[in-house]
Amino acid sequence: MVKPEARAFVESLEEIDEVLVIDKKKAHRGLGMLKLIRDIRKRNFRILLSPHQSHRTSIIAWLSGIPTRFGYRSAGFSMAYHHRLKRPMELPEIHRLLRFLKDSICPDVSLEDDIPHLEETETGRHEAQELLKELNIRSPILLGCSSVWATKRWTPHGFAELARDLIKKYKSDVLLIGSPADADVADQIIKVAREFVGEDGLRRIHNVCGKTSLPGLFSLMKRSQFLVSNDSAPVHFGCAARIPVVALF
Template sequence: MKNILIIQTAFLGDLILTTPFIREVYALYDRPSITIVVNKGTEEILSGNPFLKEVLEFDKKKAKKNLLYFFWFASQLRKRKFDLCLSPHFSHRSSILSFLSRAKERIGYKEAGFSNLLTKKIHRPILGVHEVDKLFSLIYPSIGQYPKRRRPEIYLEDSKTINIKNIMKKENLKQKKYIVIAPSSVWETKKMPKEKFIELIQLILQNFKYQIVLIGSKSDINLSESIQKKGNPILKKRNAPVKKKTKLSAKSKTKPKTKPTKSKTQSKKKLKKK
């Protein structure tokens, strides 16, 4: 069984877009053992992913301040003796982690920082290709080989699913159609202006009978309340109030076509320095 490491320490959106890549790696390498390194705080989105054996939290903020932590974390990767490391992340840090893992084969993007530490460098398309397809370029040489099934999937643990259902019931969402909107972003350059979200919500409510649900972190509450306040006249008229900021996730209804072996159980680990 091939032992594979994936390094994806990007933020939540990019991590979700990595799920088709994880699924395809699992199928391509005939049910390997896959460990993924993710940014601390994003690990729960992969908590129930059946294609992963292990999810390791990497504290980027701590690594930036403490080199001892960084090299200690790298030593934990090295102990796992990976055959292959796939690094879809661009940072210098990810390339160094890939190198220090001592994986026999290390594949990443030519445009990544310190890409000379990789054993195989792939040119990353910039325009005209979806992010999911860009990831597939790490394992397939031509677009014609990309799988047809490209939709991201989120598998949650039973406890998380129950919690979500309770939230939906409390917010009266269970039996109604709704659209989820996340108006914020970690990157200001990727954030659509508040006025555009208000305009979008108004267009939806004028043309469809949906409820609007705003989601995000605690730091996004003020933005969501501002959007809700501006949209209130139309929202009341349509009898579809915008819900206040709620921590809400979704579980994909699509089951994986390629099922992992029963003996392969995933573990989520927060590595602790001894």
């Protein structure tokens, strides 16, 4: 069960039989959550794995009717779970999730198998190819210039200087990537860059925030040289795309 924006990704994985969507902002907001719970109960699932800590997730688990439920003992309303597991805060999040699997239903899972795995979709591949064709570029450099959390964002001036230096060193175009909500941040970076980047350099900096879906962004990464990004979703997509990634903290 995933958020709407993640659906296209997980549906492309051959290991996945079916994807349920939880839309907290629209369809399943408020009493709409009861509709989701009824849908889950109809399916007679046998096992529930919930590496989430919110009260909402615990309540869904409690009302799901699923006979075997695994969750964290530190979760809100943790009594919803039959098996309450320790959340090892000393480990990185990816290793916490692998440990969750190991301690629940996959005792043989290796904590070393920690590289995300995603598959390109036909739609995503087409989006990326069309965007690069429209911009008339190949093998760009990507900058993940924003984040949902303002405290995680590097400064517009910092990204503008970095774009200038990367263009000078690699003679490549730089794409500022993100969601539609990040477009203003990217515009601000380009505005700052006008102060010290020449006209030729400005022509090589492109704001493509919101120009692709998430599968399209993933396909774009697979056709790029490398990624420099704030601590945000593009970091994980870049790792899954097997390109060099520099994360800014």
